[in-house]
Amino acid sequence: MTYNKRLTNLNSKTFKIFKKLENLPERVLYFSDEKWSVLEILYHVWLAEISSEKYIRTKIQYPETIINTPLLSYAKAFLTKYFLLLGLTIKAPEITAKFPKKISLKELQDNWLKSRSSFSKLIDELEQKQLADKAIFRHALMGRINLSLTLYFFELHLNHHVKQINKRISAY
16 A cells, blocks of 8 residues: 555544544533543644654755664564553653643644645655655654654554544543
8 A cells, every 4th residue: 555545544534533523512522631632632643743744854854864764663663553552651742742722623623634735745755755665753662663654653643542532522
């Protein structure tokens, strides 16, 4: 499956979540009991993606510094999947855990649409520059990863947080 097809699949999954949430009352979306609200969870996932893109765009300005993806990164990616499936968590990087006081579901959806479009263009650029298979991103658990593993992280991360969202709204 192509990188952009994987991103399209991720878009479908993401916007199904937005569709599911659009008719819920704001009190459900904003409800927080010492844990992140539904909107904060979505905002966090979006921030993680745009922060990843910014890192990659900076990294590819210096292609001579980009190494091949270590084999260990694939093993770490496999372990990360099971780490999340077991319900284990790690503290989110500070940059992805700061939220505005007011988060609009519609605005977040629009921003996500723009950022995914931007990431699609980045995919094209990485393929054109033959950097897609190189270690273009540094993940906290997986280490240095290529485009395929970056998309894998996006998928795992979204799936992990969709479970949280579903738990938060199940009482409604």
